[in-house]
Amino acid sequence: MNHSQTKNLVGTALCIALGLILPQVFHLIGAGPVFLPMHIPVLLCGLCFGWPFGLICGAVTPLLSSVMTGMPPLFPTGTAMVFELAAYGALSGLLYRKFRQNIYLSLIAAMLGGRVVSGLASAIFYGVAGKAYGLQIFLTGAFVTGLPGIILQILIVPVLVIVLEKSRVISSPGLMKV
Template sequence: MVKQKDFTRRLCAASLLIAVGVLLPQIFHLIGGRAAGSVFSPMHLPVLICGLLLGPAWGAAAGLATPLLSALLSGMPPMALLPFMLCELTAYGAVSGALAKKLPLYPALIGAQVAGRIVYALALFVGGTLFGMQCAAPASVLTSVVTGLPGILLQLIFAPLLVTLLRRQLTFLRVSR
């Protein structure tokens, strides 16, 4: 009974974070226009939090579900970017969850941010190679990092803060080490 209750609670928490991941970009786009998504990466934050709170499987599931649901419901991200974002966000969720089991929050978060960008670059390279597109994956990733510095800083501030607060209040969200 305890395992079923724990699974249900984690499913609800992951579902709420996925919903936030779909809703948050819409709010940023309303306030800051289309460019706000590239600058603040609002979809990334709930996925990273999901991995840090619930572990790699839940984080990966949120990384897959969030951009897919957002694309289906709002058209953002555009279908041309969706496969790359699916890879990137799945990596964010899985790696943040895996590292949170072994490391403190900040190193786990930074490791996930780096891993997600590496996976994004690899996805761009593979996609460009498979479809014969001219794609400078390292330059694209560097550009997205520079453009997204405000979002990276927001993630570094808010993800550990929210994860710490939620772990204190909700015991079932504690990742066992």
């Protein structure tokens, strides 16, 4: 395993750990569903380490959180979140690292794509669970309740990635070997 691969694995593990810790902190003040703290490390992982690592981080984090803390409940919420967060991590990494799109475009497109995946997964899993789920519930959960979290992600995530690139903790997509 080369140095870059090791760095990516360690960074992904750190993002998973943050994805377990941040929600606990936000839930202490009752702000978990509003600020979407598990999304931040997953988006960071994809942007910093690429789509495969972002996908793994996004799929593993809600499962581990559900098993370790009971939040989110494993089914249907946690299961739907596995698909949603995996999409965030994969899309952010694909757009920014592989296709070298602007960081803001990559982030916002990943956030929108992940929400579409969330809506589809939730419709399936909530339906299987016999729970109500429809367009109004989707729009409220994906865009209204989480609006402060969406704003926080747009303000903080790109800045963190740019700082990490400028300090050479991670490589910039323009400097990556092809």
